[in-house]
Amino acid sequence: MQIFWDVKSAFIKDIIDQLPDDPKPPYNTISSVVRILVKKGYIGFNAYGNTYQYFPIVSKAAYGKLSFSKLLANYFDGSAQSLLSFMVSEEKLSEEDIKELQKIINKQ
16 A cells, blocks of 8 residues: 555556565565455546556545554454553553653643
8 A cells, every 4th residue: 555655656566566575475466455455445546448547546644543443343342551551561662652642642
C-alpha cells in the first residue's frame, strides 16, 4: 500500500521497480497481492486492454485505523490495556515516551 500512496497510480511493473533491491519478487506474486488488495477494496484500477493501472482507494489514515482496529481486536482481545501493557513491557519504551502516553491518557 505504501508504494501506491507514494506513486498515486502504478502498473505491476512500476510496483516491482519501487521495491528494494534484488532479489525482487516475481511478477505473478506482486500481481496476486495486488488482486487481493483490489478484492478487499483498498485499490482500484483502470483497464487498458490486458494491462491494468492500479491506484489507492483508501487513504493511509483510514488504512492505518482499520489495521490498528484489527490488531487490537485480534491480538489483544480488544483490550487497550493489554496493548499498552505490551508496548511498555516489550518495546522498551523510554521514560519520556511513557510520560507522553500518560499525558495523552490523562487528557481523555
